[in-house]
Amino acid sequence: MKKIIFLLAGALSFTAVNAQQVSFRKMQNQIPRSKDGLNVFDVKKDDVEYEGMSVDLGGAFAMQFQGLKSFNDQEQGSYTASNGAVITNYRLNGLENNFNLPAANLTFGAQLADGVRVNLDLYLASRHHNETWVKGGYLQIDKLDFIQKGFMEDIMKYTTIKIGQMENNYGDSHFRRTDNGNALLNPFIEANIMDSFQTDMGMEVYYQREGLVSMIGITNGKLNQGVAEFVSESATPTSPNQNTTVSPTILAKLGYDKQLDKDLRVRITGSYNHNANMSSNPWGSDRAGSRYFGVMSHQDYNYNAIPVPNNFDPEKNATTGRFSPGYGNWYTAFMVNPFVKYKGLEFFGTLEFTSGGDHKGTDETRKVDQYAADLVYRFGKEEKFYVGARYNIVSGKLSNATSEVEVNRFESSLGWFMTKNIIAKLAYTNQNYSDYAQYGTNSLNDLYGGNFNGIMFEAAITF
Template sequence: MKKTVLTIVGILSFAAVDAQVSFGKIQNQIPRSKEGLNVFDVQKNDVPYEGISVDLGGALALQFQGLNSFNDQREGTYTAPNGALISGNAGTGGYRLNNLQNNFNLPAANLVFGAQLADGVRVNLDIYLSSRHHNETWVKGGYLQIDKLDFIKKDFLAGIMKYTTIKVGQMENNYGDSHFRRTDNGNALLNPFIEANIMDSFETEMGMEIYYNREGLVSMIGITNGKLNQGVAEFVASDPTTSAPDPNTTVSPTILAKLGYDKQLNEDLRIRITGSYNHNANMSANPWGSDRAGSRYFGVMSHQAYTYNATPVANNFDPTANASTGRFSPGYANWYTAFMINPFVKYRGLEFFGTLEFTSGGDKKGTDESRSVDQYAADLIYRFGDAEKFFVGARYNIVSGELASQTQKVNVDRFEASAGWFMTKNIVAKLAYTNQNYSDYSQTSGNSLNDLYGGSFEGIMFEAAISF
C-alpha cells in the first residue's frame, strides 16, 4: 500500500507540469479547513470548470490523554454473587482495571486524493495512513460525485441538476447530521470536542445517494449493498438451532433517507432541522460498530489479566483489538431500524446542536422480540474573537436501552467540556474534560467479570489537529 501511495504522489507530481492540469480547482466540495464548520451534506458553489484539476490534502491529529477508569468490582481473590471464584493471574494481584499513564496516544493521519474530471463531475479517494484500529495504511473509500450531466449532453436536465447531486461509490453513509461534526481519524478540525457521541453512527458501504436541496429544503435518498467488507463470496446460512431455527440466507441492502429544513434567516440567525432514516432487514455490518479508526479514549474500562473459576481471562487493553473503548453499540445481530433527529441553531457566535436517536433491532431472524436503544445528546458552543477563532463548549450525552446479554436496561452518560483555539483556519488546539458513567450493568458477562459494572472514567485530554 505504501508503494501505491508513493506511486500516486509521483504521478501527480509529473502531472503538475502538464499545462492542462491544475491543482485545487475543485467544484462543490466541503472545505477541510475551518470554512467547513457547520457545512452539512453536499453543497453547490460557483467554482468554474477550467479543465482537469487535482486535489491533494491531508489531516493529522495528536492527543495527550490523562484519563482514569473505575468500577465497583473488587480486587483480590473473592467469590462473586454467582458463586464464581475470582483470583489473580500471573501476579496481577486479582481482578483490576488497567492503570492508564498520562501520555500521548498513537497519532492519526488521513490522506485525501481527488480530481475534477469534467464540469460537475469529481472523484474522491480517502486514505487512513495511521489509525488506532489499523496502524497500517489502508483505504477508507472512494466515490464519484455528479452535479451536472453535461457529459451526456450540454445542459442535459440542467433545471433539475441545479439542485441535485448524485454520489456513487464506497463512501460514508449519510445517516443523520452528527457524523459531519464527528472526528474521522486524523480529521478532527471540525469537531469541537475530542470524541464523537457515545453511540457513534458511522459506516462505509458500497452504494448511491441522491440529494435534492433547494431554497431551504434538505432531502436525500440512498441505498447500499449493506456490506462493510466487499466481496462476491457465496452467503452460507448458519445451521438452524433451537434458539434460531430460521437463520438468515442473505444480506439485505441498507435504505437511507433524510428530510429537513436549513435556512439562514438573517445575518445573525441560522436554523436547521433534519430527520433521518436507516434500515437493514438482514444485516452484515453494524452502523454503531463499524468505525475502523477507533475511539479517542484509549484503554478506558479495560482490565488486567485474572482468573475466573480457574479459567484465565486475558488483558484486554490492546488498542487495536479493543478499539472502541468508551463507546456503546446496541449490538443488533440480525436487523435494525433507526431514526435520528438533529436540530441546529446558530445565533451569532452561539450554536446549539442536538441528537435524538431512536433505534430498534433483533438478534435472530423471526424468533426474538425486538430490543430498543435510544440516544440523546446536546452540544452548546460559543465561538468568539476575531473570525470566531476561539470557542468554549459543553456536551451532555445519554444512551439508554436493552442489551442481548442482560434483561434490564443499561444506561451510559457522558459530560464533556471543551475549549479551543483556531491558530489558523487549518490548525486547531483543544483541551477537554470528560466524565462518563455506566449504570445498571450486571456484575458478570459470560465467563468473565463485567468491566462496566458500576463503571466510570474521567480526566482531561488535549488534542492538536491539522487539516488542509
C-alpha cells in the same frame, strides 16, 4: 507506506509536467476541509468555474495527550464472589498520562469534467488499523453535461448524485464527528457514545432548494465487499433462525436549512436508516477506533481457574468508551438533528431512536435510544476561540438482557483555531455506566458500576 509516497510523488510530478492542462485545487462542490467547513452539512453547490481537469490533494493529522482514569464497583484482587466464583488477581488496567497513537488521513481527488469529480480517502495510521488502508472513494455528479451540454440542467441545478464505497449519510452528527486524523471540525475530542458511521457500497441522490434538504440512498448493506455465496450459520437453541441473505440498506433524509438573517441560522433534519437482514451496522463500522484508549479494560485474571486475558489491546479492543446496540439481524433507526446558530452561539442536538432484533423472526424487538446536546460559543476575531459542553445519554436493552442499561457522558471543551487549518483542544470527560450486570459468561463485567474521567489535549492539522 512506500507505495503511498511514490503515488504522492507521481501525482505532484503529473501536476507539474502538465501545468497547462491540469490545475491544482480547482475543485467544484466540495466541503472545505479547513475551518471554512464548520457546520457545512451534506454536499453544497458552489460557483467554482470548470477550467479543465484539476487535482486535489489533502491530508489530516491528529495527536492526543490522554489523562483518563477508570473505575468500577467490582471488588479488586483475589476473592470469592457473591455468585460463588473464585476470582484471582482482578483489577482494571492502570492508565498512564501520555500520548496516544497519532492518527493520519490522506485524500486524493480530481475534477474530471464540469460538475464531475472523484474522491479517494485513505487512513495512513489509525488505532484499529496501524497500516495504511483505503477508507473509501466515490464519484460525485453535479452536472450531466458529459451526456449532452445542458442535459437536465433545470433539475441538476439542485441535484447531486454520489456513487461509490463511501461514508453513508445517516443523520447530521457524522459531519461533526472526528474521522481518524480529521479532527478539525469536531469541537470535542470524541464522537457520540453511540457513534453512527458506516461505509458501504451505494448511491445517494440529493435535492436541495431554497432551504429544502432531501436525500435518498441505497447501499448493498456490506462493509466488506465480495461476491461469495452467503452461507448462514448452523441453527442453535439460542439462535434457531439465522439470516439467509444480506439485504440492502435504505437511507433517507428530509429537512430545512435557512440563514434567516445575518445573525441567525436554523436547520432541522430527520433521517431514516433500515436494513432487514444486516451484515454491517451503523454503530460498529468505524474501523478507525475511539479516542479513549484502554478505558474500562482489565488485566489478566482468573475466573474459577479459567484465564481471562488482558483486553487493553488498542487494535483488538478499538471502541472503548463507545456503545453499540449490537443488533444481530435487522434494525430500523431514526435520527433528528436540530441546529441553531445565533451570532457566536450554536446548539446542535441528536435524538436517535433505534430498534432491532438478534435472530430472524424469533425474538422480541429491542430498543435503544440516544440523546445528545452540544452547546458551543465561538468568539474572538473570526471566531477563532470557543468553549463548549456536551451531554450525551444512551439507554436500552442489550442482547439477552432482562433490563435496560444506561451510559451517560459529560464533556466540556476549550478550542483555539491557530489558523484555519490548525486547532488545539483541551477537554474534560466524565462517563458513567448504570444498571450493567455484575457477571458475564465466565467473567466479571468491567462496566458494572463503571466510570472513567479525566482530561485530554488534542492538536490537529487538516489541509
